[in-house]
Amino acid sequence: MIRLQSITRTFHMGDQTVYALNDINLQIDSGEYVSIMGPSGSGKSTLLNIIGLLDQPNGGRYELDGRPVTDLTEIEQARIRREKIGFVFQSFHLVPRLTAAENIELPLILGGIPAEQRQARVQAALQAFELLQRAQHRPAELSGGQRQRVAIARATIMQPSVILADEPTGNLDHQIGAEVMVLLENLHHAGTTLIIVTHDRELGARAHRQIGMRDGKILTDQHS
Amino acid sequence: MTLSDTLLTSFRTVVSYRLRSLLIILAMALGVAAVVMLTALGDGARNYVINQFSSIGTNLLVVLPGRAETSGSFLGAVLGQTPRDLTLKDAQLLERLPQIRRYAPLNVGAAELSAANRLREVTVLGSTEHLIPIRHMKLAQGSFLQHGSERSAQIVLGAKIAQEFFPHIQAIGQRVRLGDNRFLVSGVLAAQGETMGFNTDEVVIIPIDYAQAMFNTTSLFRILVETKHHNDIEPAKQAMLAILKQAHDGEEDITIITQDAILSTFDRILHALTLAVAGIAAISLIVAGILIMNVMLVAVSQRTAEIGLLKAIGATSSDIRRLFFAEALWLSLTGALFGFLLGQLGSQLIRWAYPQLPAWAPLWASIAGIAVAVITGIVASILPANQAARLDAVQALGKR
Ligand SMILES: Nc1ncnc2c1ncn2[C@@H]1O[C@H](COP(=O)(O)OP(=O)(O)OP(=O)(O)O)[C@@H](O)[C@H]1O
Numbered sequence: 001m002i003r004l005q006s007i008t009r010t011f012h013m014g015d016q017t018v019y020a021l022n023d024i025n026l027q028i029d030s031g032e033y034v035s036i037m038g039p040s041g042s043g044k045s046t047l048l049n050i051i052g053l054l055d056q057p058n059g060g061r062y063e064l065d066g067r068p069v070t071d072l073t074e075i076e077q078a079r080i081r082r083e084k085i086g087f088v089f090q091s092f093h094l095v096p097r098l099t100a101a102e103n104i105e106l107p108l109i110l111g112g113i114p115a116e117q118r119q120a121r122v123q124a125a126l127q128a129f130e131l132l133q134r135a136q137h138r139p140a141e142l143s144g145g146q147r148q149r150v151a152i153a154r155a156t157i158m159q160p161s162v163i164l165a166d167e168p169t170g171n172l173d174h175q176i177g178a179e180v181m182v183l184l185e186n187l188h189h190a191g192t193t194l195i196i197v198t199h200d201r202e203l204g205a206r207a208h209r210q211i212g213m214r215d216g217k218i219l220t221d222q223h224s
Numbered sequence: 225m226t227l228s229d230t231l232l233t234s235f236r237t238v239v240s241y242r243l244r245s246l247l248i249i250l251a252m253a254l255g256v257a258a259v260v261m262l263t264a265l266g267d268g269a270r271n272y273v274i275n276q277f278s279s280i281g282t283n284l285l286v287v288l289p290g291r292a293e294t295s296g297s298f299l300g301a302v303l304g305q306t307p308r309d310l311t312l313k314d315a316q317l318l319e320r321l322p323q324i325r326r327y328a329p330l331n332v333g334a335a336e337l338s339a340a341n342r343l344r345e346v347t348v349l350g351s352t353e354h355l356i357p358i359r360h361m362k363l364a365q366g367s368f369l370q371h372g373s374e375r376s377a378q379i380v381l382g383a384k385i386a387q388e389f390f391p392h393i394q395a396i397g398q399r400v401r402l403g404d405n406r407f408l409v410s411g412v413l414a415a416q417g418e419t420m421g422f423n424t425d426e427v428v429i430i431p432i433d434y435a436q437a438m439f440n441t442t443s444l445f446r447i448l449v450e451t452k453h454h455n456d457i458e459p460a461k462q463a464m465l466a467i468l469k470q471a472h473d474g475e476e477d478i479t480i481i482t483q484d485a486i487l488s489t490f491d492r493i494l495h496a497l498t499l500a501v502a503g504i505a506a507i508s509l510i511v512a513g514i515l516i517m518n519v520m521l522v523a524v525s526q527r528t529a530e531i532g533l534l535k536a537i538g539a540t541s542s543d544i545r546r547l548f549f550a551e552a553l554w555l556s557l558t559g560a561l562f563g564f565l566l567g568q569l570g571s572q573l574i575r576w577a578y579p580q581l582p583a584w585a586p587l588w589a590s591i592a593g594i595a596v597a598v599i600t601g602i603v604a605s606i607l608p609a610n611q612a613a614r615l616d617a618v619q620a621l622g623k624r
């Protein structure tokens with residue numbers, strides 16, 4: 001369960017203060033499927049980064065699974081990112097010199113999982129995302145859809161409870177984007193909390209809960 | 225992240241940036257190779273000198289007429305400014321000393337040697353039978369003044385002279401003329417080549433009495449003394465000084481050089497020289513370290529997005545720092561080991577080219593070279609590794 005209370009995040013541009021997030025109050029229960037929409041610069045990515053503990057709020061309180069996390073040490077936060085959170089980015093963020101299999105393996109390595117177990121888990125993930133044929137290919141040799149599948153496999157290999165996807169279909173054409181959405185929704189069906197930032201109204205409407213943002217504030221919060 | 229995974233991951237990174245890694249490794253390797261080879265040369269020169277010294281005899285003391293200057297230089301004595309002669313009687317006094325195994329009085333001069341219709345000038349050493357063992361010379365054939373033949377007119381020919389005068393027949397038993405005297409060839413020296421600028425292959429040795437008569441002198445050029453043990457050198461020197469001072473009416477007008485003292489002087493000088501060249505070579509390692517630092521800084525900015533990603537999927541700052549550390553460690557360690565092998569190969573080539581020179585890099589230099597390389601590599605990576613670890617994850621992910 002994610003619980004944000006009065007979260008603010010400001011940036012200083014010269015002598016001007018920009019409120020990327022302005023007094024955000026939000027609760028997302030485990031297993032929810034939430035889309036976040038809003039114009040560019042409204043604070044969607046900042047919100048996602050704070051939920052994913054990649055960024056620190058300037059004020060407010062954040063509880064994850066009933067535990068306040070804003071004051072945790074850097075090492076504890078890294079551990080939570082590793083074990084509970086999976087990120088999916090618009091630009092995939094694969095390591096170019098590693099193969100698909102090696103990219104998927106990265107979180108397991110960071111988590112200190114023994115090599116014997118890693119192989120089996122990577123194989124299972126490759127199979128689940130239909131990447132077995134591409135296991136030894138580098139990102140440059142993969143199509144956009146395949147790259148995002150590798151990224152999703154990497155985000156889920158540690159079986160996180162929350163998947164945070166920042167415009168996961170932004171770099172994909174419509175057809176491939178829809179396929180990627182199906183993969184993400186399958187994760188939601190399996191019980192994972194899924195939070196997606198998107199510009200695409202149609203995709204956003206597929207979520208069971210739609211949050212609209214503007215100028216660092218939540219304007220609308222609809223369940224459907 | 226486990227240590228072995230950190231090492232393995234950074235090793236893969238090193239391998240995948242092939243050209244960049246090869247250049248750094250080469251720079252490191254050349255530095256270490258320079259340390260290894262230059263110290264091999266320096267230490268080789270040192271050992272060469274030590275070998276030369278021990279090839280002219282061990283536990284050796286040399287008595288020269290003349291007082292060494294109080295400045296500690298023995299040049300005056302060496303140049304032969306002799307206030308009072310050193311005589312055979314002086315030499316015989318030394319025989320009583322318990323520390324002394326044997327001694328050989330020595331006169332040196334030049335004379336014409338003629339035999340078998342040949343004639344040439346040769347260097348003449350006048351001495352006793354002890355000269356040969358004291359000076360570590362070997363007889364290839366025959367003997368010199370053995371078994372009560374001390375007074376007979378025997379001559380030992382250097383290997384080259386024997387070869388020149390008697391190329392086809394047995395030299396031993398031949399009669400030769402040296403100056404105005406006739407001698408019987410009793411032995412031939414084994415070929416030894418040049419040691420300390422003195423070629424024993426082109427000398428002849430005759431009994432000291434004949435030499436003194438021939439050169440019309442009663443004073444000795446040198447007395448060579450060999451002690452029984454290495455520890456006896458210093459006591460023997462003191463005892464000899466005392467005896468000879470007494471014999472010379474209380475005047476200390478002789479100089480005793482111990483081979484040890486000269487040797488250790490050379491040893492010190494050449495060791496210092498070796499250290500100095502090692503230090504100079506080590507500077508190239510620092511240069512390689514700076515290269516590593518630059519390359520790692522470039523790597524951090526190139527891989528900014530990747531660092532952001534690693535943080536997003538759960539890497540801690542120290543994971544990132546260790547990854548960059550390990551990468552620098554691999555580069556410098558591989559470079560150091562490669563350089564060590566290169567240096568050994570280079571030393572081997574030197575030994576092939578100059579067989580007299582025992583150009584082996586001393587162990588301390590190899591260890592120090594490798595250690596300095598690895599430490600420079602690690603130190604050089606501190607700044608880049610910290611920079612990478614401090615990167616803000618969100619901003620890093622924004623970089624393309
Ligand atoms: N590092 C930063 N420095 C300064 N301002 C920033 C920084 N990051 C974000 N901002 C500002 O914070 C606000 C929110 O940014 P954010 O990236 O969250 O918007 P967004 O909704 O994700 O926009 P987009 O749809 O374009 O991705 C923007 O006004 C942006 O300019």
Ligand SMILES: [Mg+2]
Pocket residue numbers: 044045046166
């Ligand atoms: Mg955004």
